Amino acid sequence: MSKEDLFRSIDHMYMSPAPHLTMEFQGGEPTLVPELIKEGILYSESKREQTGKSVTYVICTNSVNIPDHLLDFCSNYNVVFSTSLDGPEWLHNTNRGKSDSYQKVIAGIEKVRDAIGEYKVSALMTTSELSLDHPKEIIDAYRANKFNSIFIRSLNPYGLAKDNEDWPRYFDRFVEFYKIALDYIIEINKSGELFVEELTTMILKKILTPFPIGFVDLQSPSGIVNGVIVYNYDGYVYASDESRMLAENGDYKFRLGKITDNYESIFYGRRVQEVSRVWATEYIAGCSECAYLSICGADPVRNYSTQGDEYGFRPSSTLCKKNMSIINHIFHLLDTRREELMPIFQRWITGVE
Numbered sequence: 275m276s277k278e279d280l281f282r283s284i285d286h287m288y289m290s291p292a293p294h295l296t297m298e299f300q301g302g303e304p305t306l307v308p309e310l311i312k313e314g315i316l317y318s319e320s321k322r323e324q325t326g327k328s329v330t331y332v333i334c335t336n337s338v339n340i341p342d343h344l345l346d347f348c349s350n351y352n353v354v355f356s357t358s359l360d361g362p363e364w365l366h367n368t369n370r371g372k373s374d375s376y377q378k379v380i381a382g383i384e385k386v387r388d389a390i391g392e393y394k395v396s397a398l399m400t401t402s403e404l405s406l407d408h409p410k411e412i413i414d415a416y417r418a419n420k421f422n423s424i425f426i427r428s429l430n431p432y433g434l435a436k437d438n439e440d441w442p443r444y445f446d447r448f449v450e451f452y453k454i455a456l457d458y459i460i461e462i463n464k465s466g467e468l469f470v471e472e473l474t475t476m477i478l479k480k481i482l483t484p485f486p487i488g489f490v491d492l493q494s495p496s497g498i499v500n501g502v503i504v505y506n507y508d509g510y511v512y513a514s515d516e517s518r519m520l521a522e523n524g525d526y527k528f529r530l531g532k533i534t535d536n537y538e539s540i541f542y543g544r545r546v547q548e549v550s551r552v553w554a555t556e557y558i559a560g561c562s563e564c565a566y567l568s569i570c571g572a573d574p575v576r577n578y579s580t581q582g583d584e585y586g587f588r589p590s591s592t593l594c595k596k597n598m599s600i601i602n603h604i605f606h607l608l609d610t611r612r613e614e615l616m617p618i619f620q621r622w623i624t625g626v627e
């Protein structure tokens with residue numbers, strides 16, 4: 275990305291009405307251009323002071339070779355690092371197709387912790403088909419590496435993964451994986467160790483509290499455009515990360531305009547107006563009469579990617595089936611094990627031990 279496009283993107287970001295912003299650097303590998311990250315943060319900081327908004331910076335990295343000078347710089351600002359950890363060494367390395375990936379990631383995680391703080395690095399897992407057989411080993415690998423939470427999340431059928439999987443079978447297996455993992459995590463918490471499952475916590479927040487969550491996949495109106503926007507290195511603006519991934523494969527359906535366009539023509543332009551007709555659970559067939567419409571989310575990009583149109587068809591949607599199965603399971607737990615589980619769930623929601 276050119277410096278000019280980076281600065282224009284930041285100008286747009288500060289035109290958002292949101293008082294709290296997250297500016298996420300994604301790649302490829304953003305730490306390969308540390309000077310651009312620094313310039314972006316410094317430019318953003320000057321705008322932040324003028325506007326009074328709060329900003330969190332996230333650097334998504336493979337954790338390999340993060341330069342010391344970048345960490346020194348980041349220690350002065352509200353920067354967190356997000357990396358990938360798939361579970362135990364053998365599983366992570368198999369998923370990544372490299373024999374030394376795990377060692378490098380763990381070394382990178384420790385380096386960030388030492389440089390800018392214990393809680394300044396988080397990890398996300400890729401749940402491959404191989405992972406689905408090993409929920410407990412994955413959770414134990416996170417605990418062994420001093421994480422006190424995990425986000426049990428499925429693969430999404432975008433980009434390279436799109437043609438490689440038997441998706442309905444994958445999602446059925448994923449739901450079983452989620453249930454086993456959640457049971458195991460509950461047992462860990464019952465023994466006195468605080469260990470949080472993030473997806474369950476977000477759904478519990480939506481069920482049990484009036485507060486919104488920032489998770490793009492469970493929002494209505496959808497997280498795309500309303501909660502996230504991608505300014506890409508190619509000089510174009512995309513509705514979401516998944517939209518950008520479609521573009522990497524030659525499909526520009528969710529390209530909203532150029533970074534050089536003005537804010538209004540991107541956020542209120544023709545393409546956003548079209549997508550807005552299908553981006554809320556309250557008015558799309560199936561969702562509008564579903565008991566879970568306020569908990570679930572609308573995802574036109576996912577509908578388009580998996581079903582060929584933005585509106586989607588809930589009876590054959592793997593996303594709908596997965597979300598419904600998981601929300602059903604959480605209600606089942608609240609219904610059948612309320613006394614036992616509410617103290618744990620309350621700790622997860624409030625963060626108070």
Ligand code: SF4
Pocket residue numbers: 555560561562564565566567568570571588593594595597598
């Ligand atoms: S569970 Fe399915 S029908 Fe219900 S709101 Fe979610 S996507 Fe829509």
